[in-house]
Amino acid sequence: MNLLLLWDIDGTLITSGGAGMRALQTALRDGFAIDDPLTRIDFAGRTDTWIMREVFRTFSIAPTPEHFARLFEGYAAALPAELANPHARVLPGARELVQAAKSQGAIAQGLLTGNMRRGAQVKLAHHGLWEHFAFGAFGDDSELRNDLGPHALRRAAAHHGVEFARDRVWIIGDTPHDITCARAIGARVLAVATGSSSVDQLRAHAPDAVLPDLADAAAFWKIVS
Structure with missing residues (x-):
């Protein structure tokens, strides 16, 4: 080697094909009752944790471990269905x-x-x-x-x-x-x-x-x- x-x-x-963005939108809507396109956040090259913290900052949500876990679990649950799109x-x-x-x-x-x-x-x-x-x-x-x-x-x-x-x-x-x-x-x-x-x-x-x-x-x- x-x-x-x-x-x-x-x-x-x-x-x-936008699956990650849509899965995060679903997690934010279902977990925090916020329906937003998240177009203000630059995802490219960032870590998931950085992105989630930026979501919390944007919507004035406390960045607690519980909130991170809730957002990520919602994202992970929504991701498989979102990947089943013709552009992925x-x-x-x-x-x-x-x-x-x-x-x-x-x-x-x-x-x-x-x-x-x-x-x-x-x-x-x-x-x-x-x-x-x-x-x-x-x-x-x-x-x-x-x-x-x-x-x-x-x-x-x-x-x-x-x-x-x-x-x-x-x-x-x-x-x-x-x-x-x-x-x-x-x-x-x-x-x-x-x-x-x-x-x-x-x-x-x-x-x-x-x-x-x-x-x-x-x-x-x-x-x-």
């Missing part, structure tokens, strides 16, 4: 790359995502991708995305019995937050413009490489190998 790939989920591996899909090339990485003995891969672990599993299992990831760092680990990298590295080392050199660790994500998260641990970063940020917007944050999407497998492996 000499290469570690850490994948973001939303906007990188999959798009959920694996993004071009993502499935093939994840499968290829798993089949190569020298490559380790895990997740680095703002999703809570339970939400990440629901989303990826819906598309048959969860089984490819034995470890990861999740929104359960910290509210701050830049804190997630050390958790992912620790779990990668524990799972594979290898300490990965930082220049052989790649974070693959679709937002500027993924880029700063990689820099926080001295890792390299491949930004993909399959989320809400364009190639030029991502390039302005100085990632190691940018791709418009993951459809070109040869270009991907040339970058990370």
Whole structure:
């Protein structure tokens, strides 16, 4: 094992067709009697915990452990049905790359995502991708995305019995937050413009490489190998 790939989920591996937003709206309505489109909150690249805290701040709800639990449980309960929409899909090339990485003995891969672990599993299992990831760092680990990298590295080392050199660790994500998260641990970063940020917007944050999407497998492996 000499290469570690850490994948973001939303906007990188999959798009959920707005399922997460709708599930959170349902949880807020059913759990707190607030019906709101939540368009004032920037979800991209944030952790679930950060998003929930921002919801509480926006609607003047006390951010107590009980309220976090109520909102997340409502979200998790609503998510599976919301994923059953025609716009939820694996993004071009993502499935093939994840499968290829798993089949190569020298490559380790895990997740680095703002999703809570339970939400990440629901989303990826819906598309048959969860089984490819034995470890990861999740929104359960910290509210701050830049804190997630050390958790992912620790779990990668524990799972594979290898300490990965930082220049052989790649974070693959679709937002500027993924880029700063990689820099926080001295890792390299491949930004993909399959989320809400364009190639030029991502390039302005100085990632190691940018791709418009993951459809070109040869270009991907040339970058990370």
